[in-house]
Amino acid sequence: MANLLRAAATWGLFPWRGYCSGGTQGELSKGFVEALKAVVGSSHVSTAVAVREQHGHDESMHRCQPPDAVVWPQNVEQVSQLAALCYSQGVPIIPFGTGTGLEGGVCAVQGGVCINLTHMDKILELNLEDFSVVVEPGVTRKALNTRLRDSGLWFPVDPGADASLCGMVATGASGTNAVRYGTMRENVLNLEVVLPGGELLHTAGLGRHFRKSAAGYNLTGLFVGSEGTLGLITAATLRLHPAPEATVVATCAFPSVRAAVDSTVHILQAAVPVARIEFLDDVTMDACNKHSQLNCSVAPTLFLEFHGSEQVLAEQLQRAKEITQDNGAFHFSSAKEAEERGRLWAARHSAWYAVLALRPGCKGYSTDVCVPISRLPEILVQTKEDLKAQGLTGAILGHVGDGNFHCLLLVDPEDPEELHRVKAFSELLGRRALALHGTCTGEHGIGLGKRQLLQEEVGAVGMETMRRLKAMLDPRGLMNPGKVL
Numbered sequence: 001m002a003n004l005l006r007a008a009a010t011w012g013l014f015p016w017r018g019y020c021s022g023g024t025q026g027e028l029s030k031g032f033v034e035a036l037k038a039v040v041g042s043s044h045v046s047t048a049v050a051v052r053e054q055h056g057h058d059e060s061m062h063r064c065q066p067p068d069a070v071v072w073p074q075n076v077e078q079v080s081q082l083a084a085l086c087y088s089q090g091v092p093i094i095p096f097g098t099g100t101g102l103e104g105g106v107c108a109v110q111g112g113v114c115i116n117l118t119h120m121d122k123i124l125e126l127n128l129e130d131f132s133v134v135v136e137p138g139v140t141r142k143a144l145n146t147r148l149r150d151s152g153l154w155f156p157v158d159p160g161a162d163a164s165l166c167g168m169v170a171t172g173a174s175g176t177n178a179v180r181y182g183t184m185r186e187n188v189l190n191l192e193v194v195l196p197g198g199e200l201l202h203t204a205g206l207g208r209h210f211r212k213s214a215a216g217y218n219l220t221g222l223f224v225g226s227e228g229t230l231g232l233i234t235a236a237t238l239r240l241h242p243a244p245e246a247t248v249v250a251t252c253a254f255p256s257v258r259a260a261v262d263s264t265v266h267i268l269q270a271a272v273p274v275a276r277i278e279f280l281d282d283v284t285m286d287a288c289n290k291h292s293q294l295n296c297s298v299a300p301t302l303f304l305e306f307h308g309s310e311q312v313l314a315e316q317l318q319r320a321k322e323i324t325q326d327n328g329a330f331h332f333s334s335a336k337e338a339e340e341r342g343r344l345w346a347a348r349h350s351a352w353y354a355v356l357a358l359r360p361g362c363k364g365y366s367t368d369v370c371v372p373i374s375r376l377p378e379i380l381v382q383t384k385e386d387l388k389a390q391g392l393t394g395a396i397l398g399h400v401g402d403g404n405f406h407c408l409l410l411v412d413p414e415d416p417e418e419l420h421r422v423k424a425f426s427e428l429l430g431r432r433a434l435a436l437h438g439t440c441t442g443e444h445g446i447g448l449g450k451r452q453l454l455q456e457e458v459g460a461v462g463m464e465t466m467r468r469l470k471a472m473l474d475p476r477g478l479m480n481p482g483k484v485l
Helices: 001-009 030-040 051-055 076-089 141-147 165-171 219-223 257-269 282-292 312-328 338-349 351-356 375-390 416-436 450-474
Strands: 069-071 093-096 113-116 122-129 132-135 187-192 201-202 232-239 247-255 275-282 303-308 331-335 363-370 394-400 404-413
Touching: 030 069, 030 076, 051 232, 076 093, 076 113, 076 187, 076 232, 093 232, 122 141, 132 187, 132 275, 141 165, 187 219, 219 257, 247 282, 247 312, 247 338, 257 275, 257 303, 257 375, 275 282, 282 338, 282 351, 282 394, 303 312, 303 338, 303 416, 312 331, 338 351, 351 363, 351 394, 351 404, 375 404, 375 416, 404 416, 416 450
Parallel strands: 069 113, 093 113
Antiparallel strands: 122 132, 132 232, 187 201, 187 232, 247 303, 247 331, 275 303, 275 394, 363 404, 394 404
16 A cells, blocks of 8 residues: 555556557557466456457446456456556556446446456355355355355345446445345445555455444445445455345336325335335336236336235235325235246346337436435426426336436437437436435446536535545556546
8 A cells, every 4th residue: 555655646647558569559568468368367368359349338328449458367366466467557457247337337448458357256255143245256146145045144235137246336236125225335344455556455354244343444435336446346245134034015006206206205204114115107117018028007106025024014015005095006916926026026127128128229328316205206207307308218217215216218329419318318317316415326326427417416625535535546547547537
């Protein structure tokens, strides 16, 4: 760390990159590529165009040039050596997990080396009595829960995609269960991080997995949501939860968006302990019916899930039914069987592809915001009106129990005018959320697309503080450059 701090004074934040042969970005010198191979082996380095292009984008519409090379380290020692090598030569470093992000977080805006961490896929330590687990960056959410299946524990943070858990840490992911179990920020106990110069940091101390601490700065929290701009996360110690004794899912349809969202607010105010409460507008429900063979009403709908004992679930279900009917719900049904529950949530998690199918040939643009619960009805109704006013084809859905929702917009990439309207809508939505004392992103992150909105959200002092932290840890500006700041 001391070396990095001293270097900050002499290198500056974004110096000229001198790693390319002939000084031209995009052409790593042969000697540098051979040095990469010496660290991880020839079979774990690729400069093939197809491989580079595959690693140069995520699920978003953000595009730029691909990285100059892709490497697959097998252990933390190799990650450390790769970071030190790249940093010494001024080569940008882009961490890569499963590539399921939605804000261009893995785009190689300045070329460089993409470090794909998916080969590091071991569950290193499982502490059942302490409700914790240590995982490498290649372990996905589904793989972890498969391993935990017979333990009576599970990891509930569920962003929908089968993302890598360390990638979920890097983006501060949440998802459908966050209303009860929290986001990644509440479920990360410790991190192993390779800093830009190759040094190894354990944010809460080596091997520690306590539930609470008042010891010094919260270094773990600093790296949760850092989007690969401060270091490479090579292991995460995560909090586990008891698996629920019983589960029931309910769906209810409403005559209007406001009625559905008012029900959400009232359910939360009544302290009904829902595990999931998801909103799907009429466009989303129509798409899900067609794509997933559901037979639900084409109307604003809530999907609710409850966890607990059989007796407690019956009480929770009845209370939720009363509240939704008081708000005009015209259909309320429940399912206890695992197959039916799985079918409903599979449809919810496939909503992205279902909406894309409504307009074949178009691309999907997704954005999200989060507001205080009390302002949710206001912003959702206004957003629905904005979509109509802009003439955009879009769906609204989200984790409304947290005040977080998403807009999935369909756009013809060959139509500049429509692209402009989509961009204008996204910025308008972000600024409306800020005006309501919310945030420009609840879970997608900043990436490339929301840097200006972040500045408006945290203000000049907040941005300057972030820049200083970045410069202290990454004085050469090589860690995932062009993102967040």
